[in-house]
Amino acid sequence: xxxxxxxxxxxxxxxxxxxxxxxxxxxxxxxxxxxxxxxxxxxxxxxxxxxxxxxxxxxxxxxxxxxxxxxxxxxxxxxxxxxxxxxxxxxxxxxxxxxxxxxxxxxxxxxxxxxxxxxxxxxxxxxxxxxxxxxxxxxxxxxxxxxxxxxxxxxxxxxxxxxxxxxxxxxxxxxxxxxxxxxxxxxxxxxxxxxxxxxxxxxxxxxxxxxxxxxxxxxxxxxxxxxxxxxxxxxxxxxxxxxxxxxxxxxxxxxxxxxxxxxxxxxxxxxxxxxxxxxxxxxxxxxxxxxxxxxxxxxxxxxxxxxxxxxxxxxxxxxxxxxxxxxxxxxxxxxxxxxxxxxxxxxxxxxxxxxxxxxxxxxxxxxxxxxxxxxxxxxxxxxxxxxxxxxxxxxxxxxxxxxxxxxxxxxxxxxxxxxxxxxxxxxxxxxxxxxxxxxxxxxxxxxxxxxxxxxxxxxxxxxxxxxxxxxxxxxxxxxxx
Amino acid sequence: xxxxxxxxxxxxxxxxxxxxxxxxxxxxxxxxxxxxxxxxxxxxxxxxxxxxxxxxxxxxxxxxxxxxxxxxxxxxxxxxxxxxxxxxxxxxxxxxxxxxxxxxxxxxxxxxxxxxxxxxxxxxxxxxxxxxxxxxxxxxxxxxxxxxxxxxxxxxxxxxxxxxxxxxxxxx
Numbered sequence: 001x002x003x004x005x006x007x008x009x010x011x012x013x014x015x016x017x018x019x020x021x022x023x024x025x026x027x028x029x030x031x032x033x034x035x036x037x038x039x040x041x042x043x044x045x046x047x048x049x050x051x052x053x054x055x056x057x058x059x060x061x062x063x064x065x066x067x068x069x070x071x072x073x074x075x076x077x078x079x080x081x082x083x084x085x086x087x088x089x090x091x092x093x094x095x096x097x098x099x100x101x102x103x104x105x106x107x108x109x110x111x112x113x114x115x116x117x118x119x120x121x122x123x124x125x126x127x128x129x130x131x132x133x134x135x136x137x138x139x140x141x142x143x144x145x146x147x148x149x150x151x152x153x154x155x156x157x158x159x160x161x162x163x164x165x166x167x168x169x170x171x172x173x174x175x176x177x178x179x180x181x182x183x184x185x186x187x188x189x190x191x192x193x194x195x196x197x198x199x200x201x202x203x204x205x206x207x208x209x210x211x212x213x214x215x216x217x218x219x220x221x222x223x224x225x226x227x228x229x230x231x232x233x234x235x236x237x238x239x240x241x242x243x244x245x246x247x248x249x250x251x252x253x254x255x256x257x258x259x260x261x262x263x264x265x266x267x268x269x270x271x272x273x274x275x276x277x278x279x280x281x282x283x284x285x286x287x288x289x290x291x292x293x294x295x296x297x298x299x300x301x302x303x304x305x306x307x308x309x310x311x312x313x314x315x316x317x318x319x320x321x322x323x324x325x326x327x328x329x330x331x332x333x334x335x336x337x338x339x340x341x342x343x344x345x346x347x348x349x350x351x352x353x354x355x356x357x358x359x360x361x362x363x364x365x366x367x368x369x370x371x372x373x374x375x376x377x378x379x380x381x382x383x384x385x386x387x388x389x390x391x392x393x394x395x396x397x398x399x400x401x402x403x404x405x406x407x408x409x410x411x412x413x414x415x416x417x418x419x420x421x422x423x424x425x426x427x428x429x430x431x432x433x434x435x436x437x438x439x440x441x442x443x444x445x446x447x448x449x450x451x452x453x454x455x456x457x458x459x460x461x462x463x464x465x466x467x468x469x470x471x472x473x474x475x476x477x478x479x480x481x
Numbered sequence: 482x483x484x485x486x487x488x489x490x491x492x493x494x495x496x497x498x499x500x501x502x503x504x505x506x507x508x509x510x511x512x513x514x515x516x517x518x519x520x521x522x523x524x525x526x527x528x529x530x531x532x533x534x535x536x537x538x539x540x541x542x543x544x545x546x547x548x549x550x551x552x553x554x555x556x557x558x559x560x561x562x563x564x565x566x567x568x569x570x571x572x573x574x575x576x577x578x579x580x581x582x583x584x585x586x587x588x589x590x591x592x593x594x595x596x597x598x599x600x601x602x603x604x605x606x607x608x609x610x611x612x613x614x615x616x617x618x619x620x621x622x623x624x625x626x627x628x629x630x631x632x633x634x635x636x637x638x639x640x641x642x643x644x645x646x647x648x649x650x651x652x653x
Binding site (some may be wrong): 050065072141 | 499520524525526528530533560581584585586604605643
């Protein structure tokens with residue numbers, strides 16, 4: 001409940017649909033019934049450190065997949081990268097690194113395809129204000145049947161790559177400390193090559209849909225939930241986008257480097273996390289700028305903004321078109337996440353195709369090791385953004401400390417700002433209209449957040465909207481779903 | 482349609498690292514070990530859109546999940562395809578998978594949901610609670626019999642939890 005001294009009214013929306021997990025939006029009004037602040041509450045996973053404490057470090061890449069059923073591969077690989085360093089095996093064999101990259105690009109491909117075709121395309125194809133009865137994937141299937149099927153088939157293609165590189169869906173064991181536990185067979189390779197051209201073509205078309213939508217509707221999407229921000233991502237030493245490995249780069253809203261080529265083992269020297277009383281989720285920020293000015297975006301938009309170039313030709317051409325819209329300065333439009341996400345989709349399938357033609361994937365030198373360490377950081381660009389895994393182990397090989405900063409946590413402040421911007425622009429009176437609800441969902445969905453690593457049992461709540469006055473009195477409740 | 486003609490897909494889903502949320506995969510693991518004829522078993526953290534294609538390729542699908550609020554030891558009921566107005570996350574609900582199977586892949590699959598009552602979901606851990614284990618054992622006995630002998634054409638499946646309990650009791 002809002003403290004009486006704040007003398008504000010509170011509008012609560014929970015959970016947010018068509019984003020991952022459960023979230024709750026609280027819009028705080030002042031005495032003039034104007035939006036003072038919006039808060040996105042997130043039920044973040046808790047207890048992971050206790051769960052993992054005392055477990056042998058080599059189990060961690062498997063255990064961390066339990067954190068989230070949506071992006072287990074990202075946790076798997078981030079933990080494996082940390083454990084590589086624990087065993088002194090961070091200089092992977094070519095086969096191990098390329099198998100991991102194939103797994104990783106498969107994860108990007110399926111995740112981005114699913115988000116675009118099945119979560120975001122209804123908004124783009126029918127408009128934010130369209131009737132929810134048609135603004136959904138079945139509506140897409142009815143009007144654009146090929147697109148809906150493409151989404152499923154692209155998702156399946158990526159999942160099959162994950163299965164071939166990581167193993168079973170629930171017990172993925174592909175990446176192990178210092179390497180990988182299998183290579184890619186010729187039969188598996190040929191199976192993927194059979195469909196690769198189709199996947200590339202569909203990815204090209206997806207980029208075009210996202211680009212055309214953004215450019216055609218620029219006047220509408222430019223102000224929608226948008227604001228200037230810093231951007232953070234991994235970057236390769238030559239400045240190329242690299243989703244699997246590199247150093248940290250942060251830029252300001254105009255593209256000036258805040259820091260560059262920072263070894264992520266030293267991330268605590270550059271990144272800190274602020275705790276706010278009303279949220280389980282912390283608020284990361286760049287130390288040198290402080291919490292007020294140091295927050296940043298991560299994810300597809302940030303990665304395209306921070307990269308000097310993309311090392312696959314079609315994605316690079318798409319990146320240039322994207323950057324031209326903002327005269328080669330960083331793009332700070334929230335809705336541009338969709339376009340940048342599709343550029344990464346195209347990049348991922350180009351990378352997959354190149355890897356499938358690389359004979360190193362059939363190599364047999366899978367694992368390496370070296371000087372043992374007792375502390376390590378593993379960093380990776382997950383589909384939703386930069387993912388930090390930090391561990392310490394004792395001399396009995398047991399984990400004694402784990403600290404994770406997940407992608408959605410990195411985007412915590414930007415998502416709050418996006419919701420606040422939309423609420424200020426679209427709230428009228430003290431009633432939550434269907435239109436406002438839709439707009440808030442669209443803004444949050446642009447970030448593709450994973451709002452909870454919670455369970456997904458039957459019996460979860462439908463969408464509930466509550467209107468509460470400044471004294472905590474419930475004024476209105478709405479549910480849908 | 483009788484068992485001898487039908488191809489069946491059983492999908493157990495949930496997170497085995499979140500205590501009783503792992504009931505679905507646990508059931509799938511046991512059923513897979515039974516190697517039942519014409520029964521394909523899958524397990525995952527959650528249902529996803531590509532499951533629709535596999536569902537469409539079968540006559541019958543059984544979705545097995547932990548149930549945080551339903552009747553103990555479990556409920557079992559048929560489901561209808563959903564048009565998808567509540568298509569909500571990277572994971573989707575059984576009725577929506579069935580809806581996609583019908584709408585996108587021309588499937589005519591009949592769907593059933595097996596909800597196994599669980600109790601502990603709010604922490605990390607790879608074990609089931611004692612009461613959930615009891616419920617799982619009952620669900621396994623039921624589903625094995627259903628998959629071996631099920632009369633899929635019966636039209637008196639009730640859709641509330643209590644009837645699932647009666648059915649479960651009657652088939653033990």
